[in-house]
Amino acid sequence: MPAFDNYCNGQWTDSESGETFEVRNPADPTEVVGEFPKSTAADTEAAIEAAVAAQEEWAETPAPERGAILRRAASRLEEQAEATAEMLSREEGKALAEASGEVARAVGILYYYAEKALDLGGTIKSSSSTDTRLETRVEPLGTVGLITPWNYPIAIPTWKLAPALVTGNTVVLKPASQAPIVAHQVAKCLDEAGLPDGVLNLITGPGSEVGQTLTMSDDVDAISFTGSTVVGQHVGETAAVEGKRVQLEMGGKNPTVVMPSADVDTAAEIVSAGAFGGTGQACTATSRAIVHEDIYDEFVNELVAAAEDLSIGPALDGYDVGPHVSESELEGTLDYIEVGEAEGATLETGGSVPTEARHESGYFVEPTVFSDVDTDMRIAQEEIFGPVVGVIPVSSYDEAVELANDTRYGLSASIVTENLSEAQQFVDDVEAGVVKVNEKTTGLELHVPFGGMKASSNETYREQGDAGIDFFTTSKTVYLNY
Numbered sequence: 323m324p325a326f327d328n329y330c331n332g333q334w335t336d337s338e339s340g341e342t343f344e345v346r347n348p349a350d351p352t353e354v355v356g357e358f359p360k361s362t363a364a365d366t367e368a369a370i371e372a373a374v375a376a377q378e379e380w381a382e383t384p385a386p387e388r389g390a391i392l393r394r395a396a397s398r399l400e401e402q403a404e405a406t407a408e409m410l411s412r413e414e415g416k417a418l419a420e421a422s423g424e425v426a427r428a429v430g431i432l433y434y435y436a437e438k439a440l441d442l443g444g445t446i447k448s449s450s451s452t453d454t455r456l457e458t459r460v461e462p463l464g465t466v467g468l469i470t471p472w473n474y475p476i477a478i479p480t481w482k483l484a485p486a487l488v489t490g491n492t493v494v495l496k497p498a499s500q501a502p503i504v505a506h507q508v509a510k511c512l513d514e515a516g517l518p519d520g521v522l523n524l525i526t527g528p529g530s531e532v533g534q535t536l537t538m539s540d541d542v543d544a545i546s547f548t549g550s551t552v553v554g555q556h557v558g559e560t561a562a563v564e565g566k567r568v569q570l571e572m573g574g575k576n577p578t579v580v581m582p583s584a585d586v587d588t589a590a591e592i593v594s595a596g597a598f599g600g601t602g603q604a605c606t607a608t609s610r611a612i613v614h615e616d617i618y619d620e621f622v623n624e625l626v627a628a629a630e631d632l633s634i635g636p637a638l639d640g641y642d643v644g645p646h647v648s649e650s651e652l653e654g655t656l657d658y659i660e661v662g663e664a665e666g667a668t669l670e671t672g673g674s675v676p677t678e679a680r681h682e683s684g685y686f687v688e689p690t691v692f693s694d695v696d697t698d699m700r701i702a703q704e705e706i707f708g709p710v711v712g713v714i715p716v717s718s719y720d721e722a723v724e725l726a727n728d729t730r731y732g733l734s735a736s737i738v739t740e741n742l743s744e745a746q747q748f749v750d751d752v753e754a755g756v757v758k759v760n761e762k763t764t765g766l767e768l769h770v771p772f773g774g775m776k777a778s779s780n781e782t783y784r785e786q787g788d789a790g791i792d793f794f795t796t797s798k799t800v801y802l803n804y
């Protein structure tokens with residue numbers, strides 16, 4: 323079984339505790355895919371110290387040089403893309419095609435921010451005084467802490483660390499304990515690309531210890547967190563008390579509205595892909611289909627057919643839907659399926675653990691469709707984080723939008739319609755950080771901002787694209803009278 327180390331001050335090291343934890347393949351938990359340091363507060367503090375010590379020199383390194391290191395790391399990761407995608411499927415469980423897409427995304431993000439390095443600097447404006455140059459200069463924040471979830475274990479760490487590094491910050495990254503391997507792979511590529519010691523540090527271990535130490539530390543200037551709303555709120559409160567800049571991207575309860583003008587087949591495909599892709603373990607997964615009564619029955623039939631068409635099995639064997647990442651996530655989904663039945667929703671398909679030999683030991687569940695869902699039900703309000711979608715009937719566009727917004731979350735939302743004014747109206751009316759027309763709620767482009775509204779985010783800064791640069795920088799306004 324491969325043993326992994328922390329990456330601290332350019333060295334690969336154990337935890338001072340000497341303790342480790344195992345990561346297992348969720349399609350076959352008898353397979354241990356890696357052993358990781360169970361790091362302590364002291365390990366985390368050592369990483370922070372290394373990051374602080376490296377910061378000044380890294381910030382003074384010309385931005386194009388910083389970009390060049392990212393570009394070399396991107397190319398190393400690209401060379402190892404296939405093996406990395408396999409590792410991702412093995413530790414997290416998602417279908418191999420999805421894992422390959424995610425690795426390609428991480429490569430793309432590194433290349434994108436490598437080029438962004440050439441645009442960093444600031445702006446010059448004309449001054450109201452003569453002989454005065456008025457300029458804004460962009461500067462790094464200092465040392466930043468990144469805390470990431472298991473469900474996009476390579477894309478999310480990369481979309482945080484790439485803009486943080488290229489702008490001259492040093493980083494301590496704490497990846498999710500369920501799936502830390504591929505974040506290691508990115509650190510390894512950056513190390514091999516010549517990243518100076520201490521500029522990036524990666525520490526594995528419990529969030530309550532490693533994450534908490536990062537969040538509390540006086541030497542960490544900002545925290546960027548992605549994960550659940552419960553943990554995010556705690557991280558946000560702690561970081562705020564410490565006076566840090568903090569970014570929280572959290573859960574979702576994402577709707578797709580289907581209007582009568584929609585092609586029902588296409589709409590069902592869109593909802594099925596959004597709900598069941600990544601085993602429904604996406605923050606942007608479609609969990610509510612809000613469907614006009616004129617096409618409701620036909621839509622439910624098509625969605626059930628689409629769900630039943632998906633093959634379930636180990637990611638590495640080419641199946642469409644992999645397992646949940648862990649037993650507790652599987653239990654969580656099965657509990658919600660019971661809740662839905664008890665609340666009186668109609669279980670149209672799925673709802674059980676599949677029973678073929680290949681499902682025996684993994685955390686599999688069938689793609690599940692509930693119909694006759696009411697907006698007040700818990701299955702229509704709470705994030706399930708599994709392949710479960712509820713279909714809610716409505717009789718008008720206004721009712722559809724009202725229900726789309728009837729949630730504490732506001733991450734992603736979509737509408738399927740052929741009616742242009744309805745589509746445009748939806749973009750205006752819906753409360754979500756990502757809005758899509760005739761597309762699934764999942765799937766993001768890497769060069770445009772991403773983030774939620776309401777309880778999905780603390781709405782300070784967006785991630786990705788230029789917004790990624792904004793979060794990790796501050797500015798000086800300079801009045802230079804010559």
Ligand code: NAP
Pocket residue numbers: 469470471472473474496497498499500527528529530531532533534537548549550551553554556557571572573574604605606705707733774778
């Ligand atoms: P999670 O349980 O909230 O964990 C996220 C990260 O926080 C992990 O690295 C975790 O460490 C760490 N952590 C736990 N307790 C902590 C503490 N007290 N202080 C500091 N850090 C702590 O989330 P998850 O289960 O990994 O991921 C699923 C959730 O992420 C879902 O709710 C999903 O919607 C959300 N998500 C949101 C987005 C978005 O962009 N909005 C994207 C993807 C996922 P351990 O792993 O060691 O517990």
Ligand code: MG
Pocket residue numbers: 550
């Ligand atoms: Mg969790």
